[in-house]
Amino acid sequence: GAGVSQSPSNKVTEKGKDVELRCDPISGHTALYWYRQSLGQGLEFLIYFQGNSAPDKSGLPSDRFSAERTGGSVSTLTIQRTQQEDSAVYLCASSIPTSGSGNEQFFGPGTRLTVL
């Protein structure tokens, strides 16, 4: 079946502009995650959605970052007033609901964001 898809694959924007990154999880996966991978910080957790529960936004680096998940499926990560330090690869992952023993996450190909 289809894996996690993300769009766009690459995005170049100017400092101060807003950007929207999209993630389509695997059908039937109720858990969705956003991570960011940058040279300086490695792979970092950003936000987690599970079904209709309130998302865990504890990893978002500033209030310029927000995310939503409509209809329990597609998610959009929005970065407002982008800064050069926002340049990174943004990775989305999905999974079946987390069990007590943990779970495997399935990653999309990522969106490479470059802020000029």
Add this chain to the structure above:
Amino acid sequence: SQQGEEDPQALSIQEGENATMNCSYKTSINNLQWYRQNSGRGLVHLILIRSNEREKHSGRLRVTLDTSKKSSSLLITASRAADTASYFCATQRSGAGSYQLTFGKGTKLSVIP
């Protein structure tokens, strides 16, 4: 924040040789996972080992976990050029926020044909 630390940071071997990568972590975990990443894009899950397990095999992969030392190793046997990639360990902790993967910095493996 980074929980795991992999070593070595980079490893170059000849095709057919075995590759061993190590990972250390800091806090109590529910499980430890290894992922592979090609060309800085999507991550592919390789194997998950639970905190009550000591060793796990999957094809040419062998993972060990020592919770007393808070460390894990990934062994790839009979390496192939196609194994060239970056390998990351990631942990899931127990309790609140247990769904979150905390990644190490990765080992870049080059397998020379």
